[in-house]
Amino acid sequence: MYSIVDIETTGNGHKGQKITEISIFVFDGTIVVNEFTSLVNPEQNIPPFITNLTGITNAMVRNAPRFFEIAKKVQEITKDTIFVAHNVNFDYNIIKDEFASLGFNFNRKKLCTVRLSRKIIPGLQSYSLGNICTNEGITINGRHRAKGDAEATTELFRRLLARDNSFIINSFLNPRSRQATLPPLLDKKEVDSLPETFGVYYFKNTAKEIIYVGKANNIKQRVISHFYDKKKKERELCMETAHISYSETGSELLALLLESSEIKNKYPKYNRSQKNNNSAIGLFSYEDQKGVVHLAFNKIKLTPNPIATFYSLTECRNFLEKLCATYTLCPKYCHLQTNVKQCFHHQLKECKGVCCGKETVTNYNIRVKEAIQSISLTGKNLVLKEKGRFENEIGFALILDGFYQGFGYLDKDLAASLKKPDEYQFYIQPQKDNRDVQKILATYLKKKQNILNNNLAAKTQKKE
Template sequence: MLYTVIDIETTGNGYKGSKITEISIFVFDGKTVVDEFTSLVNPEQNIPPFITNLTGITNAMVRNAPKFYEIAKKVQEITKDTIFVAHNVNFDYNIIHEEFKNLGFDFKRKKLCTVRLSRKIIPGLNSYSLGNICTVEKIPINGRHRAKGDAEATTELFRRLIERDNNFTINSFLNPKSRQATLPPLLDKKVVDNLPETFGVYYFKNLAKEVIYVGKANNIKQRVISHFYDKKKKEQTMCLETADISYTKTGSELLALLHESAEIKHLYPKFNRAQRRAGEAVGLFSYEDQKGIIHLAHNRLKLIPNPLIKFYSVSEARNYIEALCKEFELCPKYCHLQTNVSSCFHYQLKECKGICCDKESVKDYNIRVYKAIKSIGIGAENLIIKETGRTENEVGFALILDGIYQGFGYIDVHQSKELDNPEDYQFFVEPKKDNRDIQRIIAAYLKTKSNL
C-alpha cells in the first residue's frame, strides 16, 4: 500500500478563493519515502502580506514558478492509486480538489488525517497541531509553514503512527462506512454516531465549549453529517473549529424552528448570521385618511403604539410592503413607497391603474387593504398549535395569546385533552420572546397548514 503525504501553502482566501503557492508530496510505503515532488506554484493572484509573514513565500518567489495547470499532470500521476495523507486532510484535499475542478478534472483519492489518527493513537495531548505534536514527539521540522518541511515532518509522524497502531485504527479509518476522513479533525466519531435521527436543534461547539453554530433538523444526525460534505468556505471553517456537538430533541419541525431561532438570539453563535440581529427597530401600521382611504406605512417602533408587524430595518419593511403591494395590487402611493407624486408608479411595480387614478372606489380598494392586513403575521387571536411530542406520551405545542407568541412546551397527552382554552396552556409553556423571525416562522406554518 502506498501513501502520498502532502502539504500545501496557499494564498489564504478560503476554500473557494484560496490558490496554492507551494506543494510538497512524499510517496511513502509505510516505512520509507520512495518518491518526492516539491514545487512553488504561481497562484495567479496576489499573496497577502500576512501569508508572506507566515510562510516566507513572496510574490517575487512565485512570479516565474509554474502555474497549477502546468504541474497538475505530475500531481495526478504521483498520487494515483495512493492514499492521500495530510495533517488536517480536508483542508489540503479540498484545495487541491478545487484546483483540479477548475481544470475540468475530478480529483478523487482515499484520505487519512494525521490529526484524527493522532487523537486516537496518541491520546491526551493538549493540542494536535503539527507543531505541538512534533515538539512532543521530538520530530524536527526543517522549515515550518513551508510545504516540504511540514510534509516531511508529517511523513515521520505518520510512520510513528503506523508503528503504534496496535488496534488497526488506520484500517478502520479507511473503511468506506467509517466517515472518519470526512469528520472534522477535532471531533470524536462517537459524538456523531450517538446523534439521534429525529427532529431537534443541534449545537456545534469549539474546544473551549463555546457554541459556534446552532441549527435545526428533521433528522439531526443526517443534517449534521451534511455539514461535513459542504464545500462552502463558511461550512469548512466552522467544521475545522468543531470539537463537540450536542442536541435537543423537539418532536416536530415547527418547535425545532422556534427553538433554533430563540437559541441563536440568546447565544449569538459566530457562524449564525441570518437570525443574529438585535431587536426590531421599525414597525408597519395602518391609518385612514380624510378621504377614507386606508394607508399602510412604516416608522420607528417607538412612534407606533400597536404595530401590525415589526422589522429589523427600513429596507426590510419596504421590501415587505412591496410584496404586499404586488400580492394584493395595492397602490404604492398609499403604502408610502413613494411620496410627492401625482401619478402612482414604483420602479419595481407595474403602473397603478387603481384608486389614485380614480379608476376604482375607496370601498373596493380598502377591501384589498383589509385582506393584506389580515395576511400579516399571525393575527390577533388566541391560538394553541399542537405538534408531535418528543415521546408517544406527550404533546408539543406553541402558544399565541392576543397575537403574541408566548413560547412552546410539552404536556402529557391525556392532560392536553382536559384543556379547552389556549390560556390554559400558559402554565405549561417555556416562556420565549416574540419577534419578527418568530412571527415569520409561525405565519409560514399556518399558511402551509391552511393550504393543505
C-alpha cells in the same frame, strides 16, 4: 502506497485560498520512494500575516510555476496512492479546487493524521502537528513550510502505522466509516450518538463555544451533510468543530422556533441570518378621513403594534411593493410614493384603484384587510399543538393577542384539562416575538390551512 502531502496557501482572502507551496512524499509504509516539492505562483498577493507565518514572500513565488504547470506532476505522483495529510480535508479540498478550476476531477482515498493520532496516541492536550511532534520527539525542519511539515507528517504516519495493532487505519479506509470526512477535531462517537429526530444541533469549538446552530428534521443526517458540503464556509466550520450537542424538539415547528431563538441569543460565529435583534422598521395601518385604510412604515420605536417588522428600510419597501402587486393596492396609500395625483411606481403597473376614483373605498379596503391578514397574527389567541419529545407529551407554541409568547411541553393528560389558550402561558419557555418568528408561524399556519383545504376538497370529491 501513500502520498503524504502538505501545502501552504494565501489564507482566507476574498479571492479564496490559493496554493503558494506544495510538498508530496510518496511513502510505501517503510521508506520514502519519491518526492516532489515546489513553490507555486498563486497569481494573487500573499498577505503580510501569511508571509510572517510561512516566510514565503511575493518575490519568492513571482517566477515560480503556476498550479496548472505542475498539475500533471501532482496528478501522476499521487495516482494510485492514499492521500495523507494533517487535517486532510484542508489540503485535499484546496488541491481538489485547483484541479476543478482547470476542469479536472481530483479524487483520492484519504487519511487524516489528526484523527489517526487521536485514536492511536490518545490523551494529548492538543493534536496540532507541532504539539504531536514535540510529544513524539520528531524534529520539524522548517515549520509552516510545505517540505518541513510534510516530512514531519511522514515520520508521524510511519510511527502510527507501527503502533496500529487494532487495524484502526484499515477501518478508517472503510468507505462506510466516514472517518475521512469527519472534522479532524471531532470524535466519531459524538456523531454516532446523534438521534435521528426533529431538533436543534450545536457545533462547538475546542473551548466548547457554540459556533453554529442548526435545525433538522433528522439531526444525525443533517449534521453529517455538513461534512460533505464543499462550500468554503462549511469547510471552515468543520475545521473548527470539536464537539456537537443537540436538543430534541419533537416537531419541525418547535425546532424552527428554538433555532431562531438560539441564534439571536448566542450569536454563533457561522450563523449569518437571524442575528439582528433590533428590527429597525415597523409596518402598520391606519384609516384616513375618507375611510381609506393606509399601510405605512416608520421606525419601530414609533410604531405601536406593528403588523410586521423589518431590519432595513429597503427590505420593508421591497416587501410592501410585492404586497401591492399581489393585492392590487395603491402605492400612494401604501406610502411608496408621495405628492402625486395619480399612482404609479417603477415596479408596479398604473393604478386603477380608489385613489383614481375607479373603485369604491369599501372594495379597496377589503383587499387591504386581506393583505394585512396574510402577514399578521393580530388579535389571534392560538395554541399550536405538535408532537412532543416523548410518547406521553405534546409540544406547543403559544400566541396571545397576535403575539408569540414562547413554546413548551405538557403531559397529554394535563394538556387535555386546559380549555383556554391563556392557560398555557404558565407552561411555556418565554421567548421574544420578532419578524423571523412571525414568518415561521405565518408559514406554518398557511401550510396547515392548505392541508385542511385539500382534505376538505378530497372528501367533497369522494362524496360526489
